Amino acid sequence: MLRASCQLLTQTALPAGKSGGSGFALEFVRWRRKPRWLPVAKSKMFRVPERKKQSEEERTELMRLHNQYKTQLRSVRQFLREEVVRHEETSTADHIVLTPEQEEAEFLKCVDINATWNAKIAKERDQRLAKEREDKVAYVQERLEARQLREEERREQANLRVLREIESSKTFITRENLDAAIETALANPVDHNFAIDLAGNLYRGRNSSQVPDSTPSSNQHALSN
Amino acid sequence: MPSYELALVLRQLPRNELMSVIKRTAESILDKGGIIRKLENMGSRALPHKVSEDGLVHREGTHFTIAFDTAPTKIADLKEEFGRDIDIIRRYIFKLEEPEQQPCTLHEEMLPPAYRKDVQQLIEAAKKNQKKKYNYNSGLDYYPFQK
Numbered sequence: 181m182l183r184a185s186c187q188l189l190t191q192t193a194l195p196a197g198k199s200g201g202s203g204f205a206l207e208f209v210r211w212r213r214k215p216r217w218l219p220v221a222k223s224k225m226f227r228v229p230e231r232k233k234q235s236e237e238e239r240t241e242l243m244r245l246h247n248q249y250k251t252q253l254r255s256v257r258q259f260l261r262e263e264v265v266r267h268e269e270t271s272t273a274d275h276i277v278l279t280p281e282q283e284e285a286e287f288l289k290c291v292d293i294n295a296t297w298n299a300k301i302a303k304e305r306d307q308r309l310a311k312e313r314e315d316k317v318a319y320v321q322e323r324l325e326a327r328q329l330r331e332e333e334r335r336e337q338a339n340l341r342v343l344r345e346i347e348s349s350k351t352f353i354t355r356e357n358l359d360a361a362i363e364t365a366l367a368n369p370v371d372h373n374f375a376i377d378l379a380g381n382l383y384r385g386r387n388s389s390q391v392p393d394s395t396p397s398s399n400q401h402a403l404s405n
Numbered sequence: 406m407p408s409y410e411l412a413l414v415l416r417q418l419p420r421n422e423l424m425s426v427i428k429r430t431a432e433s434i435l436d437k438g439g440i441i442r443k444l445e446n447m448g449s450r451a452l453p454h455k456v457s458e459d460g461l462v463h464r465e466g467t468h469f470t471i472a473f474d475t476a477p478t479k480i481a482d483l484k485e486e487f488g489r490d491i492d493i494i495r496r497y498i499f500k501l502e503e504p505e506q507q508p509c510t511l512h513e514e515m516l517p518p519a520y521r522k523d524v525q526q527l528i529e530a531a532k533k534n535q536k537k538k539y540n541y542n543s544g545l546d547y548y549p550f551q552k
Contacts, residue, residue: 369448
């Protein structure tokens, strides 16, 4: 189908496009005989198209038209250039000639304005810098105090811990009381298993067959925390 | 020195031999410069599965824990030493850490969602991402943006 439509189009659209006879310069590149990416045919590779013959009258006429066009364009360009030069000369913007005294006065005025600006900005800057310095001092002070507090707290915690350890060191097991400690441990087996019910009662021990009594038994304690 | 807990599973032994095993273990800790805080006997009990150790099959074991302090560099030595002991079926060393303090926040969590702090934070975060809406009663009688 594609091929058929291709032939159809080449028959109708191509002659009009190629000749340029239609109102608009349109040349289809899609429905050609061969795709665009194919190279020039080998037989046409070294073919040099013949140049169009120009008669002597035609050539002289074209030359005349060309010369005329170039001359006119050159004159217009020259006119515009001269106009710019004339404008520059007559306008006063760039051509104020000042005496040295006037120049000096103007320079001094500029210096004055600059100095006032600088003074104003310096004042603002000094204020800003002073404020920043104050803020920074306050910040550092705050951090230092916080650090001191932290250190104190840490020291206190450490002291507490040391005291606690000293207290618990009385119950440490040494070589002397090792035998006795092992005896006691073997004699008293412990069980950390426990169950807990909704009322917060604690049932110690491994056996789950305990039934909660109306009176709290020895292995049943209310949860303190 | 950090605190550790040694959990031992010992094979079924008569009492005096059991004592000697525990004493051996405790003394090896003391020899390495450790401190023994507590000894606990968890009793003899059937093992959860049969265990083959050193050519013997064990179905029951005596559970024993030793709470001790020692230098962390000595832990590997201790493990190695307990590993060579044929009366010890299983040995585990745990680091004891301070229990984490978690205050009870149940009364806050039971509040209706609008009063909960985390929900309020979520709403704030969502508001930040919301696109700004045009206020229709701002005096203009037409919508100034593209619809």
